[in-house]
Amino acid sequence: MxxxxxxxxxxxxxxxxxxxxxxxxGAKNEALQILCAVLLTDKPVIINNIPLIRDVLKLIDLLGHLGVKTEKISAHSYKFEAKDIDLDFLYSPDFIKQGGALRGSVMIMGPLLARFGKCRLGQPGGDKIGRRRLDTHFKGFEELGARFSYDTENKYYNVDATDLQGKYILLEEASVTGTANILMAAVLAKGKTTLYNAACEPYIQQLCEMLCRMGAKIEGIGSNLLTIEGVKTLGGTEHTMLxxxxxxxxxxxxxxxxxxxxxxxxxxxxxxxxxxxxxxxxxxxxxxxxxxxxxxxxxxxxxxxxxxxxxxxxxxxxxxxxxxxxxxxxxxxxxxxxxxxxxxxxxxxxxxxxxxxxxxxxxxxxxxxxxxxxxxxxxxxxxxxxxxxxxxxxxxxxxxxxxxxxxxxxxxxxxxxxxxxxxxxxxxxxxxxxxxxxxxxx
The missing domain is CATH 3.65.10.10 (Enolpyruvate transferase domain)
Known part of the structure; x- marks a missing residue:
């Protein structure tokens, strides 16, 4: 690193x-969600055109501490394999510190909830450009059946999602990260999830296309109405960022x-x-x-x-x-x-x-x-x-x-x-x- x-x-x-x-x-805002998507499968995922910038390198480092095996193929290409995830790391002071220094760390929640049914996250960091709410993320997870609590003393979120169920969800804002996070949770939930007022940026389209190549079932890509049929598992893929x-x-x-x-x-x-x-x-x-x-x-x-x-x-x-x-x-x-x-x-x-x-x-x-x-x-x-x-x-x-x-x-x-x-x-x-x-x- x-x-x-x-x-x-x-x-x-x-x-x-x-x-x-x-x-x-490569696109920074695409990278943060695409990299977190590797947590959805235990199969190898190759990602090309990764930008070598601070936020992305920190996220790759965080994934490594979670147990994701990373292999640098070339200057801007990595292979990831999330076969042996260390969920105990979520409860370590190092995780709270690393996650708190990186706004993009919130994007690991959807994949971890979908695959393992639980997650823990400190208050994400990032630019001081004004209040950026996480309500859209959490309300979406709640609609899918997750239960969360906020520890005010230690300033971290606990989320339990052992039985995610698909549902019609009207997002209160067209949040890019919120859409991506809920989408990644929904691809492994039981039944059909409908996301209305979803963000439709090219980066969300890229994420949808990557997930479909992994075996997800998503319709409405490019629109603000996404329909996701949950599947049991996802496979590996290769993805090139915009x-x-x-x-x-x-x-x-x-x-x-x-x-x-x-x-x-x-x-x-x-x-x-x-x-x-x-x-x-x-x-x-x-x-x-x-x-x-x-x-x-x-x-x-x-x-x-x-x-x-x-x-x-x-x-x-x-x-x-x-x-x-x-x-x-x-x-x-x-x-x-x-x-x-x-x-x-x-x-x-x-x-x-x-x-x-x-x-x-x-x-x-x-x-x-x-x-x-x-x-x-x-x-x-x-x-x-x-x-x-x-x-x-x-x-x-x-x-x-x-x-x-x-x-x-x-x-x-x-x-x-x-x-x-x-x-x-x-x-x-x-x-x-x-x-x-x-x-x-x-």
Whole structure:
């Protein structure tokens, strides 16, 4: 397992135009659920295009401590075999510590409940971007017949699910992780489960297709109504993850901010939904060539207005709406566009709080409230300036990195290990395009 540095700082010399091609990593948000799905079977499962990022490596490490045999086949491919699971590890202090440091640890609950009938989990960690409830997960498990309790003193959840029964379940929110977790529990439950208002992201579609190859019976893939006929056991399979749509959106934004020509290779354009069209609303040109996205160098780009002439608003929404993970990228890109943009982050109330750092860099932004910000595009009339700042979370961190690459002078980004949680070798990969990023590890 790759040794992770606990403290990382990026020193960035901005103002350089980049050029070249870059291949997106495997999808982080897909990886966290696909990796947990290996717990559903005792047969070998091969997973390709795994992103080597902090959260994924920590999850692989956690699976190893649970007893999953892991074998590295190549740089981004692993074989997993969950034949001898150590359920006693769930009751160890090490499990509570490891699970508490990783938001994705909640995804082991569905598979463990389905296969073993019980699970124990501490409060998952992750970004401090606002409250992310687990109610959808637990209510779904309860509907299937699970019983859970929360130990307030030790801060862990106990769940018993020795006799899961299929049922019609209307999810109160189209939660991606909630849908994935309940889906993985339902594939081995007795009878038929119907999930309505299910998330339908490409990553959920990928999980469904993987489970079907393992022997699950799932209908309605790609819609918000999933029907699952429970089976007794699942077998092994081989799965290749999609490229990370958040990285792709970040690279589109990077090209625009720095006036660079960048080719994004193997982007799976058919799975990007409205991401390309949303960036086109900011005036960013792009050319699709086979499965590559080419962003030509643009000195200027202009934010569109709505048909009636009103100010463009970009907001997040469940798929097929615009992903909340790219809202911070859109906001940074707008600072150097011509025009005005309203950004409305509906889902997480703390995700826009990094804008104070952009304001310190010279951006013209009005933070209206925790969910909305108005960006007055400078149109490159005034360059951003380098400053010293701290990354608060993954998505804000990479947005600040993009801002630093477009700014004049030197920027220092502390807590850059947050960026490593979502973007593999981001400094090396961008330096290969001509960026000037120095990594300092402690």
């Amino acid at each position: 790759t040794k992770l540095k606990e403290s990382v700082t990026f020193e960035v010399e901005g103002g350089t135009r980049l050029k070249g091609e870059i291949t997106p990593q 490229p990370d749509m958040i990285e792709i959106g970040s690279f589109i934004g990077l090209a625009a901010l720095t006036g660079s020509e960048i080719r994004i290779k193997n982007a799976r354009i058919d799975k990007l939904g409205c991401i390309p069209s949303t960036f086109k609303n900011l005036g960013i040109q792009m050319v699709f060539e086979d499965d590559d996205i080419i962003i030509p160098a643009q000195e200027h780009y202009h934010i569109d207005s709505f048909i009636d002439g009103s100010i463009m608003t970009i907001s997040d929404a469940p798929w097929p709406g615009f992903t909340p993970d790219l809202i911070s990228i859109v906001l940074v890109v707008a600072t150097q566009a011509h025009g005005t943009l309203m950004v409305h982050q509906k889902m997480f109330e703390s995700r826009l709080f990094f804008v104070d750092k952009l304001i310190d860099m010279g951006a013209k932004i009005i933070l209206c409230d925790p969910h909305r910000a108005t960006v007055l595009g400078l149109g490159r009339q005034q360059d951003l300036r380098g400053i010293t700042m701290t990354s608060p979370d993954i998505r804000a961190g990479v947005s600040l990195l993009l801002a630093a690459l477009s700014a004049q002078g030197k920027s220092t980004i502390h807590n850059a290990e947050q960026i490593d949680r979502g973007y593999q070798f981001i400094d090396k990969r961008l330096n290969a395009l001509g960026a000037k990023i120095k990594r300092i590890e402690e």
